[in-house]
Amino acid sequence: MAGHSHWAGIKHKKGIADKKRGALFGKLSRAIIVAAQNGGGDPAMNLTLRYAIDRARKSSMPKDNIERAxxxxxxDMGGVVYTEILYEGYGAEGVAVLCDALTDNRNRTAGEVRKCFEVHGGNLGATGCVSWMFERKGLFLVPAENVDEEALFEVALEAGAEDVKAVGPGFEITCDPEVYDDVDAALEAAKYATEMAEITRVASNTVTLDVAGGRKVLKLIDALEELEDIQSVTANFDIPDDVMAEVESE
Structure with a gap:
């Protein structure tokens, strides 16, 4: 899985995140609602719900909001029924893009996603056109400051992690989604801070972008992230640090 850390790195370089806390809480609420719809309201018996609740807590979402979702x-409270949809497409320079959506109106969401791709030099593709390039993994990024690599390696692997490697100013830990909770709990118990802890899709290969391509793809990602129905966006590109500095200088 060469290059699977690049998207995580890009997200930290660019700071891709919801601009408003209200928008973030709305997306987190949808994830909890759908998880409960599909697997019941007991997080002890519903791994997806447990993960959604954990994400919400780490984002400082109020307990009442979580319980209401x-x-x-x-x-128990009526409300909208959301459907999970994965949109697939290509950005500039042939970059593969995946969009996880939770929507109550397929036509509306598909139209909004398609428009984003078209406006930013890409195109929405058919189901399966790029998802084969990605694999679901648990991913953790641990800052290197005051961390002993051997000790971290031991803690992570004993909890079931697949790999621990130095990546830039920190360490990247990957695991099977089934043991995500075990690895997360082990890192917390050992008091290792994490800059990222999530179940995500990682790419088997990446496309390295220049300044022009980087600007186009990042604008596409930003536009997709801003859509209310989109939960997350994943792509298989890399932008070298010197190129990223020029991209951000715009």
């Missing part, structure tokens, strides 16, 4: 998902 679970109740909505279980049908």
């Amino acid at each position: 679970i109740k909505k998902g279980c049908g």
Whole structure:
């Protein structure tokens, strides 16, 4: 899985995130609602719900909001039924892009996603056109400051992680999604801070972009991230540090 750390690195370089806390909480609530709809409201028996709740807590989402989302998902408070959809397409320079969506209106969301791709020099593709390039993994980024690599390696691997490697100013840990909770708990127990802890898609290969391509692709990613129905965006590109500095100088 050469290059699978690049997207995580790009997200930290660019700071891709929801601009408003209200928008972030809305997306987190949807994830909890859908998880509860599909697997019930007990996080002990529903791994997807447990992960969604954990993400919400780490984002400082209020407990009442979390509990309300679970109740909505279980049908206790009525509300909208959301559908999970994966949109696939290509950005500039042939970059593969995946968009995870939770929507109550497929036509609206598909139209918004298609427009984003078209405006920013890409195109929305058919199901399966790029998803084969990605694999779901648990991914953790641990800052290197005051961290002993051998000790971190031991903690992570004993918890079930697949790999620990130095990446830039930190360490990257990957694992099978099934042991994500175990690795997360082990890192927390050992008091290792994490800049990122999530189950995501990682690419088997990457496309290295120049300044022009980098600007186009990052604008596409930003536009997709801003859509209310989009939960997350993943892509298989890399932008070298010197190129990123020029991209951000625009």
